[in-house]
Amino acid sequence: MQEKSPLSRSCGKNTSCAGRLYAAWRPYILVAPLVIFMGLTFVLALGSAVLQSLGFVPGAAANVLTLRFYREVLLESDFLTSLSYTIYIALVATLLSNLLGVMVAFVMLSMGQRPKWQRLLYQVPIVIPHLVVIVLVFHFFSQTGVASRLAYWLGCITHPNQFPLLVFDRLGIGIVLVYLYKQVPFATMIVAGTLENISARFKEAAYNLGAGRLQLCTQILLPLLGPTILSVFLITFAFTFGAFEVPFLIGTPAWNMLPVKAFFYYMRPDLTYRASSMVINVLITVISLGFAIAYSHILALIQRQTEGGER
Amino acid sequence: MKKIIIFLAVVLSVVLFTACARPTATVAPNNFADALRTARGKTVTFYGWGGSTAVNSWFDNVVAPALQAEHGITLRRVPMNIDEILNKLTTEKQANKMRGDIDVIWINGENFYTAKTQGLLYGPFASRVDNFTRLIDPEAPDTNFDFGVPIEGMSVPLGRAQLVFVSDTARLPVFPASAQALLAAARANPGQFTYAAPPDFTGSAFVRNIIYEIVGFDAINNAPAEKEAIYNVIRPALDFLNELEKYLWEGGRTYPADTPTLSRMFAEGQLLWTMSYTPLYAARKIANNEFPPTSQTFLFERGNIGNTHYVAIPFNAPAKDAALVLIHQLISVAMQAEKLDVNNWGDLPVLDLARLTAEERTKLQGVDSGRGVLPVDELLRRRLPEVHARKIAIIEELWQEHVLRR
Amino acid sequence: MRFPRLRALIFYSFLFATSAPVLSLVVLTVSAAWRYPSLLPTVFSWRYLVSVLAQDRRTAEALINSTLIAALTTALTLLLAVPAAKALGLYQFRGRQAVKLLVLLPLMVPGITVTMGMHLTLIHLGLAGSIAGVVVVHTVFTLPYATRVLINVFELVGEKYEKQAAMLGASPRMILTGVTLPMIMPGLLSAAIMSFIVSFSQYITTFFIGGGRILTVPLLLVPHLQSGEIQVAAVYSLLFIMSTLASIALMEGIVRKFYKGAYFLQT
Numbered sequence: 001m002q003e004k005s006p007l008s009r010s011c012g013k014n015t016s017c018a019g020r021l022y023a024a025w026r027p028y029i030l031v032a033p034l035v036i037f038m039g040l041t042f043v044l045a046l047g048s049a050v051l052q053s054l055g056f057v058p059g060a061a062a063n064v065l066t067l068r069f070y071r072e073v074l075l076e077s078d079f080l081t082s083l084s085y086t087i088y089i090a091l092v093a094t095l096l097s098n099l100l101g102v103m104v105a106f107v108m109l110s111m112g113q114r115p116k117w118q119r120l121l122y123q124v125p126i127v128i129p130h131l132v133v134i135v136l137v138f139h140f141f142s143q144t145g146v147a148s149r150l151a152y153w154l155g156c157i158t159h160p161n162q163f164p165l166l167v168f169d170r171l172g173i174g175i176v177l178v179y180l181y182k183q184v185p186f187a188t189m190i191v192a193g194t195l196e197n198i199s200a201r202f203k204e205a206a207y208n209l210g211a212g213r214l215q216l217c218t219q220i221l222l223p224l225l226g227p228t229i230l231s232v233f234l235i236t237f238a239f240t241f242g243a244f245e246v247p248f249l250i251g252t253p254a255w256n257m258l259p260v261k262a263f264f265y266y267m268r269p270d271l272t273y274r275a276s277s278m279v280i281n282v283l284i285t286v287i288s289l290g291f292a293i294a295y296s297h298i299l300a301l302i303q304r305q306t307e308g309g310e311r
Numbered sequence: 312m313k314k315i316i317i318f319l320a321v322v323l324s325v326v327l328f329t330a331c332a333r334p335t336a337t338v339a340p341n342n343f344a345d346a347l348r349t350a351r352g353k354t355v356t357f358y359g360w361g362g363s364t365a366v367n368s369w370f371d372n373v374v375a376p377a378l379q380a381e382h383g384i385t386l387r388r389v390p391m392n393i394d395e396i397l398n399k400l401t402t403e404k405q406a407n408k409m410r411g412d413i414d415v416i417w418i419n420g421e422n423f424y425t426a427k428t429q430g431l432l433y434g435p436f437a438s439r440v441d442n443f444t445r446l447i448d449p450e451a452p453d454t455n456f457d458f459g460v461p462i463e464g465m466s467v468p469l470g471r472a473q474l475v476f477v478s479d480t481a482r483l484p485v486f487p488a489s490a491q492a493l494l495a496a497a498r499a500n501p502g503q504f505t506y507a508a509p510p511d512f513t514g515s516a517f518v519r520n521i522i523y524e525i526v527g528f529d530a531i532n533n534a535p536a537e538k539e540a541i542y543n544v545i546r547p548a549l550d551f552l553n554e555l556e557k558y559l560w561e562g563g564r565t566y567p568a569d570t571p572t573l574s575r576m577f578a579e580g581q582l583l584w585t586m587s588y589t590p591l592y593a594a595r596k597i598a599n600n601e602f603p604p605t606s607q608t609f610l611f612e613r614g615n616i617g618n619t620h621y622v623a624i625p626f627n628a629p630a631k632d633a634a635l636v637l638i639h640q641l642i643s644v645a646m647q648a649e650k651l652d653v654n655n656w657g658d659l660p661v662l663d664l665a666r667l668t669a670e671e672r673t674k675l676q677g678v679d680s681g682r683g684v685l686p687v688d689e690l691l692r693r694r695l696p697e698v699h700a701r702k703i704a705i706i707e708e709l710w711q712e713h714v715l716r717r
Numbered sequence: 718m719r720f721p722r723l724r725a726l727i728f729y730s731f732l733f734a735t736s737a738p739v740l741s742l743v744v745l746t747v748s749a750a751w752r753y754p755s756l757l758p759t760v761f762s763w764r765y766l767v768s769v770l771a772q773d774r775r776t777a778e779a780l781i782n783s784t785l786i787a788a789l790t791t792a793l794t795l796l797l798a799v800p801a802a803k804a805l806g807l808y809q810f811r812g813r814q815a816v817k818l819l820v821l822l823p824l825m826v827p828g829i830t831v832t833m834g835m836h837l838t839l840i841h842l843g844l845a846g847s848i849a850g851v852v853v854v855h856t857v858f859t860l861p862y863a864t865r866v867l868i869n870v871f872e873l874v875g876e877k878y879e880k881q882a883a884m885l886g887a888s889p890r891m892i893l894t895g896v897t898l899p900m901i902m903p904g905l906l907s908a909a910i911m912s913f914i915v916s917f918s919q920y921i922t923t924f925f926i927g928g929g930r931i932l933t934v935p936l937l938l939v940p941h942l943q944s945g946e947i948q949v950a951a952v953y954s955l956l957f958i959m960s961t962l963a964s965i966a967l968m969e970g971i972v973r974k975f976y977k978g979a980y981f982l983q984t
Binding site for chain 3: 024026027028029030031033034035037038041042043044045046047048049052058103104107108110111118121122123124125127128129130131132134135136138139140144146148149150152153160181184185188235238239241242243244245249259262263266277278281282284285288289291292
Binding site for chain 1: 580
């Protein structure tokens with residue numbers, strides 16, 4: 001890390017152009033390693049994915065740039081099923097986790113300062129990897145899991161097959177449960193952080209000015225919280241939309257989420273399927289980026305309105 | 312800015328795709344004696360399915376120490392599914408990487424067909440393995456053909472598998488020993504039968520076994536390996552599976568993803584049966600207390616599909632000499648006898664009994680095969696052949712289209 | 718405030734739901750048989766713990782690899798992220814938004830796309846199947862988190878203390894160790910911990926780029942998860958959590974030792 005070179009020091013406050021030149025270039029020098037790294041890895045990887053999706057698959061029989069694979073994949077009978085299944089899972093998981101996260105954050109803060117151990121305890125899922133959460137969900141919600149055993153003892157069921165199928169199921173409940181366990185605490189943490197900031201800044205003032213509870217909520221909290229919730233929503237949605245491990249490990253074999261579909265194509269020994277795999281990868285990426293762009297527009301809109309309100 | 316990035320990406324990708332090629336293939340020994348000599352002190356890397364603790368333990372606790380003691384070679388086992396292994400080899404071939412990571416792979420059927428036709432295998436090498444020329448019947452069908460694919464010395468048989476069904480006689484006194492009997496049993500016990508969704512290996516064999524039951528082996532064997540033709544032939548079997556589906560677990564809306572899951576569900580009393588490609592599987596599970604002691608293996612009256620699994624050497628194996636020695640070791644009498652032992656694996660041997668010495672024969676026949684299984688001669692008597700490897704994937708696709716996602 | 722009971726109920730069931738499952742993992746690891754419908758294991762034994770931790774020599778190899786990869790990933794991440802975050806947090810310059818977007822983009826692009834896209838290139842470079850290759854790929858996914866945290870920290874801290882120190886005649890080295898590092902240390906620590914956890918949890922990236930040669934804890938866990946051997950999977954899970962927590966504690970400990978009295982944000 002080079003914070004200040006001798007050059008910039010000797011140039012001091014109002015000296016030579018060399019110093020100014022350095023000062024002008026300094027941000028670029030500082031970001032250069034990161035940009036070069038990302039260029040050689042991430043950008044190159046995306047480029048490679050796009051190229052392969054266009055039929056330029058090294059080692060495969062024909063290497064002509066073509067949109068054939070896009071047409072084939074899009075026209076495939078179960079592509080739309082996979083796409084809607086992916087959107088459905090991502091939306092349900094994200095909406096529920098954000099809703100619950102916001103609720104818990106409000107409840108937690110309204111209960112006053114929580115002791116440190118409680119604040120640490122609820123953040124436990126954030127450090128637990130998805131793979132372990134899958135083990136947990138399986139242990140609790142499989143047809144012979146803890147929940148089913150409880151149901152048996154309560155007399156609700158007499159055979160494990162009577163317990164509703166919650167993992168490997170077509171509705172993707174198992175997948176959603178894994179994401180809820182990970183994402184509700186995440187949403188809670190972020191929202192609670194923002195809420196604390198806001199309340200410190202505004203609550204007193206608003207009360208002093210005689211604002212009611214409802215007004216406090218709608219005029220101050222929601223507009224200020226909006227961007228936070230929206231960005232949590234976006235991060236969790238993009239993650240759920242593109243994540244592979246969870247649907248791969250506890251999804252139903254009947255329908256595949258798009259990343260799993262891409263994986264299966266990629267795994268075929270016949271290289272021409274690489275192109276189909278990359279088509280799906282590119283489509284997932286485009287959809288995720290679409291959401292990101294929509295997000296930044298909505299964010300700008302909210303900020304404009306809030307500013308307008310303050311004026 | 313964006314344009315520059317895209318331009319750079321394209322240029323760099325093209326350069327990276329085409330430029331680098333470093334062919335440094337390893338030289339293989341010409342005969343087994345040379346292999347023994349040069350392989351000493353090396354590490355040999357075996358890649359294969361690692362989902363069974365019994366199989367893993369045979370490799371780690373039986374083969375590895377023997378290989379180290381007898382030939383001074385260290386065995387390194389990497390658990391990986393065969394499609395992933397082939398994917399890795401394909402990508403390496405694509406990148407022209409001539410010195411790979413894998414010395415020996417565990418393979419058969421359509422995967423062998425793919426590997427052979429895509430040039431992912433090294434060989435022919437079988438004649439350079441001492442125990443292959445000494446102990447294995449050169450005329451046996453499975454020495455020469457793997458799922459109808461000519462082997463031509465590109466792989467060596469490791470063991471013989473056969474699809475078997477296991478049920479708990481205490482809960483299901485009569486075996487459903489035909490497709491129709493299975494349908495009746497499922498109807499009488501709704502939700503307590505199912506099978507793993509193909510492309511699971513065992514689930515796929517079960518679907519083919521049902522095809523044999525409904526339309527006969529010859530019909531599917533004579534059909535050309537094209538989707539349309541096969542669909543026309545197996546349609547009655549798919550209809551049967553759809554009829555059966557109504558009485559399966561979860562009403563057939565979904566299927567277990569793999570056979571270990573099926574077995575776990577049987578062990579936990581969710582299902583009345585399970586199945587396995589390891590004929591002596593039930594004995595081990597009973598011995599482990601996982602399956603009830605009243606579990607019993609059975610076959611369809613008209614027989615079950617059996618096939619042989621093999622080991623092969625990838626085109627870019629870094630230690631081909633050590634690979635030959637490992638394969639030699641795998642098919643030795645001692646290792647095959649240990650493999651037959653249900654406490655290790657319970658897999659049928661590939662050796663030609665006629666070629667063994669009296670002592671070796673006793674060793675192999677004296678292995679305890681445990682409870683709840685069928686005698687080896689009955690298994691071999693009711694063993695049905697496989698269809699050509701190219702048809703397997705087509706049948707799996709048809710099953711997914713017409714049964715799973717109907 | 719209304720409904721205090723209801724709110725307490727919601728909060729405490731939330732706490733319970735987050736923590737109780739982890740405790741149940743511990744029970745799972747020592748249960749040899751747990752027949753349906755028994756609520757508690759019918760047979761307790763150390764069998765699975767012993768077979769995974771003591772008898773399987775690949776466990777140690779995987780643990781060492783996982784830790785090494787996570788540590789190297791963290792180091793590489795900080796090396797790239799700290800200077801960049803300083804520039805992005807403190808200075809206005811042309812292209813700032815583009816760089817910010819570039820570094821946050823891996824959060825938006827599916828991991829499997831990036832991994833498959835890099836697979837071939839890394840094979841060409843001879844990095845596939847090596848620790849270095851795995852570290853490079855993990856770093857792509859840790860950078861967004863680390864950079865984000867560090868940008869916030871630099872924005873918060875600002876440049877004024879560094880400038881003051883410089884005016885008082887401190888050398889660049891003194892400024893770095895005496896001013897900058899202590900000021901950003903809390904952020905640095907949370908960036909490091911996040912990077913470590915993200916790297917430690919990677920499965921599919923290690924799977925592709927490691928090509929089976931680089932065994933890590935997730936790679937050992939998944940086959941048992943797939944075959945439903947949940948007790949074995951539980952042992953690996955516990956190992957996973959324990960080693961993550963131990964590493965976090967170690968990082969915090971080291972930082973505390975060297976920067977006594979520095980103010981710490983809770984992570």
